[in-house]
Amino acid sequence: MAKQTAKRKTKETEITVGVDIENPGSVSVTTGLPFFDHILTSMAxxxxxxxQVTANGDVEVDPHHLVEDTGIVFGDCLRGYLDSGVNIRRYGHxxxxxxxxxxxxxxxxxxxxYLEFRAVFPQDRSGDFDMWLIREFLLALxxxxxxxxxxxxxxxxxxxHMAESLFKALGxxxxxxxxxxxxxxxxTKGILHERGKV
Ligand SMILES: [Mn+2]
Structure with a gap:
């Protein structure tokens, strides 16, 4: 099963992600947001x-764009496994x-x-990272x-601790x-996803 890669460039962010779900080879995450790097690294x-994640963006405006767009590009990589038509386990917990x-x-x-997200964070931030952004990442993903x-x-x-345990569980x-x-x-339908159709 091939490694999946995706890129996205807008006026707000430029993001490249590579995922190889079967190989625990290397993890490299550089987003310019240290806590985000930390939880994504823990996840993988x-x-x-x-x-591999390389993300640059207008974090001086608000890290929101960068975090959401990283979820988009990571999600595009994972959808590559659906698009490939290879049978996957589907469920994970x-x-x-x-x-x-x-x-x-x-x-x-x-x-x-579909996203169902339940978390009540006692502190609004970890370091400089706004905990609310976790929902934005997961929704895009x-x-x-x-x-x-x-x-x-x-x-x-x-x-x-709550965010880190959540991202380990996500991984x-x-x-x-x-x-x-x-x-x-x-x-039982015989098909999970029609290739290329969103
Ligand atoms: Mn930690």
Missing amino acids: FHGGFDL AVIPMDEALSEVTIDACGRP ANRAMMNLHAACRYGDNSH IALKEGFTPVPGAVRS
């Missing part, structure tokens, strides 16, 4: 997949703690985008990867759900 490292925090992510890489994504921080007292769930498996396409 603990998920056990290759990830993980519940991961970090100290006092516990987070849960469940996905269905089914070709129908679910829409572009065309997956059903349920992400919940069940509890926690520290926003950093493990993505690895499970997008990994190719033998056999026919896992849908």
Whole structure:
């Protein structure tokens, strides 16, 4: 199964992402937002997949554009696995703690985008990073990867711990759900996603 790559350039951001879901080879994330780099790196490292992210953008205006657009381009990479027609596991799930925090992510890489996000962060920021942006990232990711994504921080007292446990769980769930498996396409319809149709 080939590595998936995607690029996106607008007047606001320029982003390149590479993903190889089967190979835990290398993880390299440079977005200019240190906490975002930290949670994306945790996601891929603990998920056990290759990830390269290079993102530049107008973060001096608001990091919102950069974070959302990174979700778009990462999602485009993952949708490449659906478009390829290879049978994937579809479902992925993980519940991961970090100290006092516990987070849960469940996905269905089914070709129908949906996001359910539940998190009440006790601190609005971690470092300079606005916790609200996590929802923007996940929404863009679910829409572009065309997956059903349920992400919940069940509890926690520290926003950093909650976000990090959430992204570790996300990585493990993505690895499970997008990994190719033998056999026919896992849908009673016989098809998950029509190639190239959004
Ligand atoms: Mn940390």
